[in-house]
Amino acid sequence: MSPCSSVPEAAESVSRFTERPALQSSKTLRAAGVWTGAQQTRLNVRHFEFTADEPHKVGGRDQGPTPMEYLAGAVNSCITVVIDQLAARQQLTLEDLQTYTLASQDTRGLAGTADVQPYAHAYRLQIAITTPERDEHTLRQFAARAEHICPAINLLRDANTGLKVVWSFTEQPTAEAAERLSNAAVGYTEEHDAPKPFLTVTNADLAASVSA
Known part of the structure; x- marks a missing residue:
């Protein structure tokens, strides 16, 4: 039995979706x-x-791990599940899939020493995919759809975390690809240490919404 007797009104900020949640289709966590x-x-x-x-x-x-580290890991695993399921439905071959999170959290919020949001104010999720697919339109649409249906990504996006989702499509699997791409992007390591994607897409769902 659902803990809710009715479905609440959708928040005004969630404007990316055309339908409201349905009680009969909901599960309880x-x-x-x-x-x-x-x-x-x-x-x-x-x-x-x-x-x-x-x-x-x-x-x-x-x-x-800390609760916030579990949250970061949950985001990584959530988009991994979404990509795996969506690739199967769309018959997109995955040869390798890696994710890496870098997030900044102002610790003064939790400590109560400043009135700032206590959760992440900057959040970078790097996704590295190796696939034989080379059609850029297909890959951009795939990334946009995966973002659109990922519960964790949408939670972060609506929570004012400054979420940046970066998709890197590569020709060959590389050890620690997502981590190396992230570290190079923010200047922690040199760019030549990171894999060279044949396609990079940032915030695919938002980009698709703007171009629609």
Whole structure:
């Protein structure tokens, strides 16, 4: 049974979609958390148990990723699932798929020392795909559709995180491709250390909406 008896009005900011959510098509997500002291939480989701923690320097025990690190990992895995499913539906061959997140969070928000948004204010999601497909229109449309239906990307986009989604399509798989592309893009490493994509698309869904 759904925890909601009715579907709420869609937020005005969500204008990229032409239909409202339907209760009969909705599923319920559940997660249980138990505080285990020193900022640590033991979490249970279905039959999985895992720990969220904080580093020693802020009073945690450093026995698991932080909640925001789990969020970053969830975004990576969410778009991976979407790409995998969409590629199967559209018969797009995937030879390699990697993702990497770089996000900036003003720690003063959580600390309560400044009235700033406590979550990420800059967020870069790098997606590196190796595929034999070379038609640029096909790949741009694929990227736009994947962004449009990805729950995590849409959450970030509507939360004022400054989300930038960068798609890099490469001819050959490369170890740590997404990480190397990200680090080169922000100046952490030299550009020659990163793979050379044959196509790069940024914020594909937004670009498609503008051109439509």
